[in-house]
Amino acid sequence: MAKKKEVVEKEYTVEERLKSLYQLQVIMTDIDKIKTLRGELPLEVSDLEDEIAGLETRVQNYKADIEANRENVAVQEAKIQEADSLVQRYTTQLDNVRNNREFDNLSKEIEFQGLERQLAEKKKTEFELVVKTRNEEIKQCKEILDGRKGDLEQKKNELEEIKSETRLEEEKLRDKAKKLEDAIEPRLLAAFKRIRKGARNGLAVVDIQRDACGGCFNKIPPQKQMDIKLRKKIIVCEYCGRIMIDPDMTTTSKK
Numbered sequence: 001m002a003k004k005k006e007v008v009e010k011e012y013t014v015e016e017r018l019k020s021l022y023q024l025q026v027i028m029t030d031i032d033k034i035k036t037l038r039g040e041l042p043l044e045v046s047d048l049e050d051e052i053a054g055l056e057t058r059v060q061n062y063k064a065d066i067e068a069n070r071e072n073v074a075v076q077e078a079k080i081q082e083a084d085s086l087v088q089r090y091t092t093q094l095d096n097v098r099n100n101r102e103f104d105n106l107s108k109e110i111e112f113q114g115l116e117r118q119l120a121e122k123k124k125t126e127f128e129l130v131v132k133t134r135n136e137e138i139k140q141c142k143e144i145l146d147g148r149k150g151d152l153e154q155k156k157n158e159l160e161e162i163k164s165e166t167r168l169e170e171e172k173l174r175d176k177a178k179k180l181e182d183a184i185e186p187r188l189l190a191a192f193k194r195i196r197k198g199a200r201n202g203l204a205v206v207d208i209q210r211d212a213c214g215g216c217f218n219k220i221p222p223q224k225q226m227d228i229k230l231r232k233k234i235i236v237c238e239y240c241g242r243i244m245i246d247p248d249m250t251t252t253s254k255k
Contacts, residue, residue, distance in 0.1 A: 015231040017184065018205075018245050021192055024180045025205040027173050032202050034166045034173075041159040048152040055145050062134045062141070069127040069134070076124035083117035188234070195241055206237075207247040216240035 012020070090110045097103045181189055195204035199215065206214030208225055218239040220228075228235050229246045236243055 021205050027177045031173050034170050038162050045155050052148050059141050062138045066134045069130045072127040076120040079120040083113040086113045205243045207245050207250050213237040215242040
């Protein structure tokens with residue numbers, strides 16, 4: 001019976017881990033530089049897309065409002081016609097009244113229908129004004145939309161041009177980063193990513209510069225500098241939390 005082949009994970013020294021972290025930092029910094037080349041374009045594209053979507057939704061809402069108000073106009077027109085019809089009928093009946101009571105009742109009905117007609121006319125005018133206003137707003141929105149869509153097309157073309165110029169380089173860098181990440185223990189990699197995310201300049205690994213942290217520039221005590229040079233344990237800056245390495249390591253890691 002064949003024996004199962006045991007997979008033995010390689011144990012990396014602290015120095016090897018630090019070198020891998022530094023190399024990963026160099027690669028991620030290069031990727032950050034590529035992103036900087038794109039500048040604010042991705043954000044501008046996203047903002048324009050959101051604005052266009054908002055304007056299109058607004059236009060649809062205006063159109064729905066126009067439809068509802070046109071229906072309201074039709075309702076008021078029907079009321080006006082009904083009032084006119086009733087006034088005509090009651091006026092005709094006035095010629096055939098038999099007493100003052102009937103005359104007064106018909107006169108009141110004619111007066112009431114006249115008021116109903118005035119109210120319907122007023123509401124009709126209000127609804128028609130809303131329709132007119134909404135049509136003007138739709139026109140304005142469409143003018144803005146045309147401009148924004150033109151801006152979006154231009155920004156997308158600019159972004160795609162930059163992406164095409166840097167895509168191959170970025171893919172190579174990300175492949176290198178992935179291979180390095182596989183050689184770094186998950187806990188340490190997670191800490192690296194967390195520090196990078198919190199750092200304004202994206203630096204999670206820094207060397208000592210003039211006896212100070214290369215990230216926050218606070219002074220490093222001589223004993224801690226000695227510990228960093230020994231490369232026996234991973235040491236972070238007590239002020240900014242960045243991982244610190246010996247300056248000589250940045251030279252050897254680049255070779």
